[in-house]
Amino acid sequence: MKPKRIHNFNAGPAALPQPVLEEIQANFLDFGGSGMSITEISHRSKWFDNVISDAIIRVRRLLQLDKRYHVLFLQGGASLQFGMIPMNFLSAQDCADYVNTGTWSAKAIKEAQIQGKNIRVAASSEDRNFAYIPKDIAFTTNAVYAHITSNNTIKGTQWADFPDTGDAALIADMSSDIFSRSLDISRFGMIYAGAQKNIGPAGVCLVIIRDDFLSKVPVHLPTMLKYTTHADKNSMFNTPPCFAIYTIQLVLKWLEETIGGLEKMDALNRKKAQLLYQSIDASEFYKGTADQDSRSLMNVTFRLPNEDLEKEFIAQAIANDLGGLKGHRSVGGCRASIYNPTPLKAVEVLVDFMKDFEKKKS
């Protein structure tokens, strides 16, 4: 019997490419002829070595990383990175800039402050409820890094271009838009991304870090909290989250071989987002919440004329096999998350549903 599959607009954990799920399923009891499940093989076996090596090669190729960059797979999500970044890179003499574009930026700022680090909020869009990405920011000239959240899942905003931060290297939380578009990595000291939106299941965080940042890591941190530990041991100081890394490997393979790389992915993502935003803009019924020039290509946030209609919209969507359209519990409204794995077809179905719903209710 063919399994039931819905159109999945979850914000994270989110949809994965169906061919990837089918490959995992087909090989789940016998991975690569090992006679064991991917969940049962040793992380030091040739089987897993092939998995993690291929995942790293694909990350390097997709982002055109040069030798200075290390690719790590860590546990604890972006949330642990919020703490590790200032812990590893800011000595008592150092300072760093942060841009506050919403909930996740604010959490990153809070973790630096808890540690008593010298940081400055160089810009914030809090004045208008984070509906935009700040422009013309004056960054601190001697900052070690400038931290941004490249895409804001809750408010539906995204940096279209990255800011000029002078001598300070950019550090970006790309949890919700990694591999969604082409990227000039040379401006970044580090990028990190919880996997559960664009590249895999929950339980692993991709970290890409430049050599000169590793040299800042102090000696006397707890071993698991030092980036050098994981860079020195190729993410295998301790047992890594093997299943999650395996899924990432398959998603990146799909991204390269089925989609055709970042430029093609970028074009497809723009097409999906355009379709949805055009449909919203053409209507008096739906209203986007983010400024037009700051709109996210990944999380399309919108409101209906009132909360009762929003509730009904979400309920009827579910009845029509369109899931995950409820806005984040902190802001309400509606949100369609359309990360890499979401097919164009799903967006087309959603747009049709929205038109139908509007017709019935207005």
Next chain:
Amino acid sequence: MKPKRIHNFNAGPAALPQPVLEEIQANFLDFGGSGMSITEISHRSKWFDNVISDAIIRVRRLLQLDKRYHVLFLQGGASLQFGMIPMNFLSAQDCADYVNTGTWSAKAIKEAQIQGKNIRVAASSEDRNFAYIPKDIAFTTNAVYAHITSNNTIKGTQWADFPDTGDAALIADMSSDIFSRSLDISRFGMIYAGAQKNIGPAGVCLVIIRDDFLSKVPVHLPTMLKYTTHADKNSMFNTPPCFAIYTIQLVLKWLEETIGGLEKMDALNRKKAQLLYQSIDASEFYKGTADQDSRSLMNVTFRLPNEDLEKEFIAQAIANDLGGLKGHRSVGGCRASIYNPTPLKAVEVLVDFMKDFEKKKS
């Protein structure tokens, strides 16, 4: 086509119950009628809430936990716990005892020392290469806790009984023998276990922690490193490793409903270990490495007359679909890990193979 399956004696990640793997596989594209994979559903959905709630209920029931104990699922493995325990529980005025029974104990000790905490190694079996579990230990009277590693995967030793630690509560790393036998939890302030041996895949650590220990947690730690954060948010402060928790839920269901609980599991584990140790003791060819009264029921470590024979033994075992018998890279020799999921049948096949190999070579 029926998938190939070998007899899997890996030390971790290790074998999982085949019915659990089959259930994951069958539902992988459509979890519980959601029309989404378990890897695609929101951690805040009713589907995942059912999963984590059931997993917690089963942990509580299996260990007969009273209200004082909290059940958490954290990332970073036991290795991160080594650092978090002293960070959370030892103020500048406090001291703690550690017992050193091998590699993993030593790592736990090292992480407390890195933080400059006041700890004492109350006993060690290093004098005889960790071949035994120390007895008659004099613990420090005012220690906040006494830390032990309940089973030592590399050296093949295990605490048969837990020591009397006076007023100091026991903290145990049970990564490699959690749920393998009945347990009197009341003597423990905390137990923790990386899942990838007895209860699930790599990528999640089960932590059981008593209320009075939570009250020691200082305010100004990084949020992700405070046990109170995770206890307050039922392990969902950030996105948890959903797939790994789901697998644990299914393994615990299998343990309760198919095996019949901890006493039955204990009896089966003893039968498996006895069969293997009797076979080793009856032979002049194989030689156990641990003292008899300290032998592990989980990891049976043994040597052959020389290293060439060991290499041949491991290679021929693999040719006969018996995998994972190589000793840890730090000690060499052979090791059969026979955690909960390993069926009696696998041990019977191994014992027959060992007899055949001995006959051919002696």
